[in-house]
Amino acid sequence: MTLVIGYHEIDDSAHWLASPKREEVFGPLGITVRTFLDPENPNRAAVLADVPDMAAFQAVMQSQAGADAMAYDGVRTDTFVLLVEA
Numbered sequence: 001m002t003l004v005i006g007y008h009e010i011d012d013s014a015h016w017l018a019s020p021k022r023e024e025v026f027g028p029l030g031i032t033v034r035t036f037l038d039p040e041n042p043n044r045a046a047v048l049a050d051v052p053d054m055a056a057f058q059a060v061m062q063s064q065a066g067a068d069a070m071a072y073d074g075v076r077t078d079t080f081v082l083l084v085e086a
Contacts, residue, residue, distance in 0.1 A: 002051045003085040011074030013042040021069035029056050
């Protein structure tokens with residue numbers, strides 16, 4: 001299991017938190033996700049994910065389904081940073 005953090009800015013924190021897209025995209029891959037918001041700027045968000053298969057994770061992140069989910073969630077993709085546990 002690989003632990004990753006995805007950090008990014010979002011358009012609307014309430015919409016992002018309520019979105020079903022993370023579960024729809026990551027759930028079938030066995031990826032569990034926890035969500036975080038910056039308490040001083042709710043438009044900064046992160047996910048902490050346990051990823052059982054990094055190749056499958058990377059494939060979905062590069063897929064149209066991944067792009068559509070991020071767009072639906074209001075993720076500002078130009079701010080996205082992925083960190084992988086060392």
